[in-house]
Amino acid sequence: MLLQIKNLKINYGGLDVVRGIDLNIDKGECVGLIGESGCGKTTVGLSITRLIPERKGGISSGEILFEDKDILKLDAEGLRKIRGKKISYVFQEPSSSLNPVFTIYEQIKEALEEKDNTDNMVAEILKSVGLEKIIGKKNMYPHEFSGGMQQRAMIGMAIASKPSLIVLDEPTTALDVTVERQILDLIMELKNKMNLSILFISHDLRIVFNIADNIGIMYAGKIVEYGPKEKIISDSSHPYTIGLVDSVPSFKHRKKSFNAIGGRAPLFSDLPKGCKFYPRCKFRIDRCTEKEPELKDISGGQASMCIRTISAELRSATPINGIIKSR
Amino acid sequence: MELLKVDNLSKIFKKHRVKAVDDVSFSIFKGEVLGLVGESGCGKSTLAKLILRLIDADKGNIFYKEKDLLKFSHGDMRKARKDLQIIFQDPYASLDPMIRIGEVIEEVYDIHKNVPERDRKNKTVELLETVGLGETYLKRLPSELSGGERQRVGIARALATDPEFIICDEPVSSLDISIQAQILNLLIELQKKKNLTYLFISHDLGVIGSICDRVMVMQSGRFVEFGSCEDVFRNPGHEYTKTLFKSVLLS
Numbered sequence: 211m212l213l214q215i216k217n218l219k220i221n222y223g224g225l226d227v228v229r230g231i232d233l234n235i236d237k238g239e240c241v242g243l244i245g246e247s248g249c250g251k252t253t254v255g256l257s258i259t260r261l262i263p264e265r266k267g268g269i270s271s272g273e274i275l276f277e278d279k280d281i282l283k284l285d286a287e288g289l290r291k292i293r294g295k296k297i298s299y300v301f302q303e304p305s306s307s308l309n310p311v312f313t314i315y316e317q318i319k320e321a322l323e324e325k326d327n328t329d330n331m332v333a334e335i336l337k338s339v340g341l342e343k344i345i346g347k348k349n350m351y352p353h354e355f356s357g358g359m360q361q362r363a364m365i366g367m368a369i370a371s372k373p374s375l376i377v378l379d380e381p382t383t384a385l386d387v388t389v390e391r392q393i394l395d396l397i398m399e400l401k402n403k404m405n406l407s408i409l410f411i412s413h414d415l416r417i418v419f420n421i422a423d424n425i426g427i428m429y430a431g432k433i434v435e436y437g438p439k440e441k442i443i444s445d446s447s448h449p450y451t452i453g454l455v456d457s458v459p460s461f462k463h464r465k466k467s468f469n470a471i472g473g474r475a476p477l478f479s480d481l482p483k484g485c486k487f488y489p490r491c492k493f494r495i496d497r498c499t500e501k502e503p504e505l506k507d508i509s510g511g512q513a514s515m516c517i518r519t520i521s522a523e524l525r526s527a528t529p530i531n532g533i534i535k536s537r
Numbered sequence: 538m539e540l541l542k543v544d545n546l547s548k549i550f551k552k553h554r555v556k557a558v559d560d561v562s563f564s565i566f567k568g569e570v571l572g573l574v575g576e577s578g579c580g581k582s583t584l585a586k587l588i589l590r591l592i593d594a595d596k597g598n599i600f601y602k603e604k605d606l607l608k609f610s611h612g613d614m615r616k617a618r619k620d621l622q623i624i625f626q627d628p629y630a631s632l633d634p635m636i637r638i639g640e641v642i643e644e645v646y647d648i649h650k651n652v653p654e655r656d657r658k659n660k661t662v663e664l665l666e667t668v669g670l671g672e673t674y675l676k677r678l679p680s681e682l683s684g685g686e687r688q689r690v691g692i693a694r695a696l697a698t699d700p701e702f703i704i705c706d707e708p709v710s711s712l713d714i715s716i717q718a719q720i721l722n723l724l725i726e727l728q729k730k731k732n733l734t735y736l737f738i739s740h741d742l743g744v745i746g747s748i749c750d751r752v753m754v755m756q757s758g759r760f761v762e763f764g765s766c767e768d769v770f771r772n773p774g775h776e777y778t779k780t781l782f783k784s785v786l787l788s
Contacts, residue, residue, distance in 0.1 A: 246713035247684075386576040387740060391784035413713060416743075457718035461746030461770045467725065468747075470718035474683050 211275075212237050212407050213258070213375060218272035220253055220262065225478045226270070228253055229431040232505075235375065240401060240408040242422030242439070244415060244454070246475060250431040251411050255377045258409070259293040276375070295323065298368040302380040304360035308352040314363050315348045321370035331370075338403075339366040340396055358389035362396065369400060379411045394421055415458055419443055424511070427451050430476055430486040433505060437512030447514040449491045452525065485515075493520055539600075540702060540734050541565045541588070546597035548583055557583040559758035561597075565702070570728060570735045572749030572766065574742060574781070580758040581738045585704045588736070589621055590614055601702075619649050622695040626707035628687030632679040638665070638690055639675035645697040664693040668723060685716035692723065696731075704736045709744060721748060742781060746770055754778045 213235040220228035228250045235241050245251040256262050257269055260281060274281040276292065284292070298321075301307050309317060318335055319328050333345045339362040344350055352360055361381060368376050378397065382390040398421060401408055412418050418425055418439070425442045427435040427450060435448040446452045453471035473490040482488055484499035491498070497517060507513045518524075541564065548558040557580045565571045575581050586592045588599055590606060599606040601617065609617060625631040632641060642661045646652040652660050662672045668689040679687055688708060695703055705724065709717040725748060728735060739745050745752055745766070752769050754762040754777065762775040773779050 246715060387742075387784040388576065388780055415714070453715060457714045459717070459721060459741065459743040459747040461743070461766070463747035464766075467722050468718035470722055471715040472719070474685065474716070 242418035245428030
């Protein structure tokens with residue numbers, strides 16, 4: 211196992227925003243982490259190389275084992291050897307990740323491990339991320355690039371150090387759909403060529419379904435369902451996952467109402483007792499408020515945090531309006 | 538009945554020499570939801586602004602109930618906007634952070650003078666309830682609301698003049714998926730109940746497919762495909778539409 215996160219808890223200013231997460235990523239595997247704004251998914255991604263600003267709080271407990279070493283126990287020197295080298299990042303907004311006063315060439319060069327023969331190596335990287343056109347054009351700045359090209363350059367910088375794990379945090383959210391497709395294709399191609407492991411963080415089920423092997427669904431700081439992508443989409447078990455899948459807009463709906471999840475995500479300062487999804491859940495029963503359920507294995511690698519088994523019959527028997535109306 | 542008819546409409550941004558909207562014609566019928574899909578910079582929002590005369594067209598005609606909007610004086614246009622409303626994309630940018638929700642909506646009555654003084658509060662509360670909020674929201678500031686709630690306020694504001702025609706300019710693209718489904722439900726429900734007509738702008742074919750009757754596909758200021766949703770989704774004709782469909786995942 212390349213990366214093992216065990217019972218990770220992260221605290222921001224006295225509030226637990228990641229409340230105990232386990233996640234494993236194998237060599238060459240792509241794990242998707244899905245959740246809505248504020249569920250803690252980005253925090254998990256950043257915590258892998260301890261990028262959470264100290265002043266905001268920090269990791270309160272847990273282990274992050276990367277190649278069997280606990281990242282949380284590394285000193286500054288040890289951390290530097292991993293951060294941006296063995297584990298690299300690509301973030302959402304390429305225009306704010308790139309430095310506007312340095313050329314793209316210099317920025318990719320900076321990410322290289324070896325400092326000899328850099329021109330050839332930069333050229334090779336540009337080629338592998340589909341930027342052949344700018345090989346040799348050393349004086350191009352980020353503002354001369356389109357969003358898609360900027361993101362290609364970011365991916366180039368991320369692979370320049372030949373990492374074993376890349377954390378992709380909403381890498382295509384700022385891009386148009388046709389460009390999004392190209393960037394996803396590029397990521398898949400590099401993953402296969404370099405046997406990369408990927409943590410793909412996104413809010414969009416459609417994208418993650420296309421790219422991930424396994425998917426984790428996050429809600430209020432915990433993973434509420436985990437499993438192979440086919441299972442998650444077509445055989446979802448947790449009511450939140452069911453709601454998410456039903457909320458994906460598509461031609462099939464044709465003006466019918468969406469089976470939407472009512473209400474809104476709870477605040478971390480005001481979490482409900484028991485199951486955190488209880489107030490929005492249409493399959494709830496009284497027992498749900500007693501205590502927060504554990505993530506339990508179901509079968510075939512799928513695990514869910516719901517105490518009920520939500521069969522197809524139960525799904526179809528529960529009316530859409532069973533959900534609480536939005537406040 | 539043809540509610541809105543656009544003929545050979547063009548807008549050129551001279552400084553950048555861009556034909557943002559290039560000789561575009563279409564009509565919208567009463568009670569219809571017409572989709573407009575395309576990628577960033579294709580001219581979708583420019584077209585929306587042209588129809589509301591928030592910017593001036595260079596060429597063409599826009600007929601609303603057979604009257605030429607482009608010939609209207611500013612005063613007449615202001616009156617016409619009672620019927621023609623818009624819901625913007627970003628619920629964070631389209632609400633003034635210093636103005637309470639009740640006042641946001643009452644400002645509309647100040648402009649259009651469509652509600653007598655004594656009915657104002659009742660009408661505002663009624664509007665908030667229509668969009669799934671309630672009286673408790675009257676005194677709140679936008680900062681106290683979530684993105685979905687703000688977009689509901691944006692919808693209530695658009696409904697405050699009892700319009701017939703609403704332009705929805707990417708109303709759900711900055712929202713989380715579960716909230717997006719709630720807002721789409723609300724828009725569908727309102728459209729059916731009040732027999733509203735929408736021009737629904739989105740870059741997401743899934744959203745367009747779930748709500749629209751007909752769809753126009755726009756690329757570089759022109760329509761490359763136009764037809765009923767059924768036809769365009771089952772059997773896209775233009776290469777660009779096909780590329781768009783290939784890019785949409787799992788729908």
